[in-house]
Amino acid sequence: MHASHPTRRPPIAIVGVSALFPGSIGAAPFWRNIVAGNDLITDVPESAWRIADY
Numbered sequence: 511m512h513a514s515h516p517t518r519r520p521p522i523a524i525v526g527v528s529a530l531f532p533g534s535i536g537a538a539p540f541w542r543n544i545v546a547g548n549d550l551i552t553d554v555p556e557s558a559w560r561i562a563d564y
Contacts, residue, residue: 531540533550543550 529537531537532552533548534540534543540550
């Protein structure tokens, strides 16, 4: 941001964040896996959804 062009924006609050990280128990281990080049792609387990529904 330039001092000659101040931008006024209303304040915001981040209330919460949630996600599932493949092969990891949280965001930090997920990014360590990504940086290490680990392939975290797997088949979706049958317990997650019924293939017959799709």
